[in-house]
Amino acid sequence: MATANKNLSNYDKNTIPNAKNFRFGIVVSEWNDHITEGLYKGALEALLDCGATKENIIRWNVPGSFELVYGAQRMIVTQEVDVVITIGCVIKGETMHFEFVCEGVTQGVKDLNVQTDVPVIFCLLTDNNEQQSIDRSGGVHGNKGTEAAIAAIKMADLRRNSENK
Numbered sequence: 048m049a050t051a052n053k054n055l056s057n058y059d060k061n062t063i064p065n066a067k068n069f070r071f072g073i074v075v076s077e078w079n080d081h082i083t084e085g086l087y088k089g090a091l092e093a094l095l096d097c098g099a100t101k102e103n104i105i106r107w108n109v110p111g112s113f114e115l116v117y118g119a120q121r122m123i124v125t126q127e128v129d130v131v132i133t134i135g136c137v138i139k140g141e142t143m144h145f146e147f148v149c150e151g152v153t154q155g156v157k158d159l160n161v162q163t164d165v166p167v168i169f170c171l172l173t174d175n176n177e178q179q180s181i182d183r184s185g186g187v188h189g190n191k192g193t194e195a196a197i198a199a200i201k202m203a204d205l206r207r208n209s210e211n212k
């Protein structure tokens with residue numbers, strides 16, 4: 048289902064585990080910070096709404112989305128988190144750089160999910176223009192940060208429940 052047909056901010060708390068006992072890492076790209084701050088706000092509000100405590104939410108900034116992978120890896124190694132959310136916004140420019148940044152982050156986040164035992168949530172906007180980013184960071188299509196927070200809670204719960212299987 049395309050985002051245009053699904054509001055990214057909708058969630059049913061009855062279907063979401065309580066987040067109070069999980070530690071969350073959030074790595075935020077400073078590129079397009081007028082967008083990434085909105086994504087972070089959506090994620091933070093959803094985590095707190097679902098029971099997370101501010102003491103259990105660790106935020107680090109990185110220069111751009113390409114650095115999200117390294118930031119998430121260091122967060123996993125040093126901070127004893129249950130899950131990491133990577134937040135970035137890549138907007139198409141004149142060159143192929145967009146494609147390489149998007150692919151690099153996509154593959155890097157995938158690799159962290161495969162190579163570590165901590166889930167890494169992919170909250171990366173990969174948009175053709177700024178309006179698409181505005182629409183998905185608290186605009187008409189909701190907030191992808193909210194969606195990422197809910198995914199983070201669910202994946203932290205899955206990890207906890209699968210530890211002793």
Ligand SMILES: Nc1c(NC[C@H](O)[C@H](O)[C@H](O)CO)[nH]c(=O)[nH]c1=O
Pocket residue numbers: 076078079110111112113114135136137138139148
């Ligand atoms: N153009 C965008 C970038 N570019 C910067 C890269 O992410 C990276 O920081 C640089 O190549 C140095 O390694 N980053 C974004 O997050 N969004 C963009 O639209």
Ligand SMILES: CC(=O)[C@@H](O)COP(=O)(O)O
Pocket residue numbers: 137138139140141142143144145146148
């Ligand atoms: C995704 C990017 O790095 C891009 O915004 C840079 O713009 P350009 O391709 O015009 O150099």
